[in-house]
Each structure stands twice: as structure tokens, then as C-alpha cells.
Amino acid sequence: xxxxxxxxxxxxxxxxxxxxxxxxxxxxxxxxxxxxxxxxxxxxxxxxxxxxxxxxxxxxxxxxxxxxxxxxxxxxxxxxxxxxxxxxxxxxxxxxxxxxxxxxxxxxxxxxxxxxxxxxxxxxxxxxxxxxxxxxxxxxxxxxxxxxxxxxxxxxxxxxxxxxxxxxxxxxxxxxxxxxxxxxxxxxxxxxxxxxxxxxxxxxxxxxxxxxxxxxxxxxxxxxxxxxxxxxxxxxxxxxxxxxxxxxxxxxxxxxxxxxxxxxxxxxxxxxxxxxxxxxxxxxxxxxxxxxxxxxxxxxxxxxxxxxxxxxxxxxxxxxxxxxxxxxxxxxxxxxx
Numbered sequence: 001x002x003x004x005x006x007x008x009x010x011x012x013x014x015x016x017x018x019x020x021x022x023x024x025x026x027x028x029x030x031x032x033x034x035x036x037x038x039x040x041x042x043x044x045x046x047x048x049x050x051x052x053x054x055x056x057x058x059x060x061x062x063x064x065x066x067x068x069x070x071x072x073x074x075x076x077x078x079x080x081x082x083x084x085x086x087x088x089x090x091x092x093x094x095x096x097x098x099x100x101x102x103x104x105x106x107x108x109x110x111x112x113x114x115x116x117x118x119x120x121x122x123x124x125x126x127x128x129x130x131x132x133x134x135x136x137x138x139x140x141x142x143x144x145x146x147x148x149x150x151x152x153x154x155x156x157x158x159x160x161x162x163x164x165x166x167x168x169x170x171x172x173x174x175x176x177x178x179x180x181x182x183x184x185x186x187x188x189x190x191x192x193x194x195x196x197x198x199x200x201x202x203x204x205x206x207x208x209x210x211x212x213x214x215x216x217x218x219x220x221x222x223x224x225x226x227x228x229x230x231x232x233x234x235x236x237x238x239x240x241x242x243x244x245x246x247x248x249x250x251x252x253x254x255x256x257x258x259x260x261x262x263x264x265x266x267x268x269x270x271x272x273x274x275x276x277x278x279x280x281x282x283x284x285x286x287x288x289x290x291x292x293x294x295x296x297x298x299x300x301x302x303x304x305x306x307x308x309x310x311x312x313x314x315x316x317x318x319x320x321x322x323x324x325x326x327x328x329x330x331x332x333x334x335x336x337x
Contacts, residue, residue, distance in 0.1 A: 030181050037159070089150060
């Protein structure tokens, strides 16, 4: 029953039904507060800080996961190829420290958050987490003076940090019913400005001049206890396969596996699930496929790290290279602070 209650509101956000309509007056109030806050920053009545290096914000207006983390890893790699030395700042979901903390491959997910840890491991760049993104970015630049570009993983609504480029990432859910919280899934109006829109979907989205499609591709699995032991998804022949995902939109992970020809039993978990309660202990399966985001936490727990059934499915973001070229062009054209 708890899970059903937890999923009732997200389902209501996809259409303008009775529940969403009942919440619409509160949505209007929320919209007014969001507009007022943004206006105060725009008028300089609330303080914002401009850093001495270009700042790119990659975030979403749709509540929940849309693919920001794989996009951020892709963007780090693209900017590095263009000659920049990028660093990443993030809020760090569930991070315990109020002050900025640097993320290393040895960091604990509970201390820095699962997504920043995954970025640090996959993108191999400096990563700093903190509730105050300005303080986190300043701490990162102080610790790594070679960094000449800041990428913020999420933070579109963190207006205290001035930005040069805003990228809104969405997925096949689009804008849901188009209403703002709590009647709909949007943190800001769908019409809010942005430089680019990236749509994480297998289907070609309706495009404007600044819209780009992102596809998350994965065709192999790696045994959690030994990541060098790989297996093509197409080669998996186990009779009982379970797919588990503690991400914002688990159905996307399940759909990717089905597109690879696998028949899986789905085990959706809450986003940022901490695995303190082993969800696999009572699962009857020959193979359990999990996401990389979940893997950074499972590797810290011996019972799961040593579970031979657990296999990680790495994904990479595939995006038109023209987007990277346009981002580089904007960063190089930025006025000196």
C-alpha cells in the first residue's frame, strides 16, 4: 500500500484528472512564488555570484530523474576533448555535510550522494558537493586551480549561481500535464528560458532549433564482484532474470533491457535507494541486473558485492556532436569576468 500511495501523485501528474485539478489552486500559488523569486534575483535584490570561469547548468524542470547524470558525464568528456579542464558541482542527494566536500572514488555514497560519486568514478574529473552551489564551485576552483569550466549537475533553480549556459533535460514524459507542483510535475513553467533542450528518449522528439535527442545505450553487463567479467546482454540466457533500478524513472532501464531482447521481472526501487535493507535477499533469480547508480552503493555492502547474481549494466549517452560544438562556442565567447 505504501508504494501505491507513493506512486499515485506521479501518475496523476501525467493527466489533468480529478486529483491534479483539485491541487491546481496550490499550483498557481507555487507558480507565483517561483516567478517572484526569479524576479528578485533578476533585479539584484537577492545576491547572485558570477564565477571567473564559464558555468553550465544541466538540470530539469520535471521532478525526478530525466538522465542528468549520464548527460553530465558525456558533457565532461566533450568539453575535455575541446581543451577545457572541467569540474562538476552537485547538491549531492542525501549528503550529510553542510559545507562543500570533494568527491573521490573512495568516497562513501551516504556522505556525498550516489550521483556525484558515479560522476567522479566515470568522468574522472574534480567533483565537489554542497547545498550552496556557489560555495561548492568556489571550493572546487580553490582546490583545483587548473579547472577552467564548471558544470553544475542540476541546479537550474539555484539562481545564486550565475550561469552562462542552461540546458534543460527531459524524457519521454515531456512536461506531464503541463502544470507546476503540486498539481503537476514541473518545478518551473515549461516555457522557462533555456539555451538548449535535451530529450532523453528512444523516439525522435518534436524538435526546435535548440532541441537534441539523447539515447542511453547499454549492451553489456559486468559482474558486480568483478567488473572485468563482462557479458553481452544478447548472450544472457538465464531462465530467471530480474531487473532492479533505484532511479527516478525505472521504466526506462527496464525498456532498454527489453529492447536488447531480454525478458525480465521488474523490481522498481525508490530513487536514491540506500540498500540498507537488502531487496535481493528474497528475490528468486539467476541473474539480477542493476544500474550503475545503484552499483556504487551495492559495492559498499559485502552481502551484495559478493552476490554472484548481481550484474551492472553500464550505459553511455549518445547525443548529436553538434550540441557539444555549440556549447563550446558559447563558452569560448563568454566575456571575461
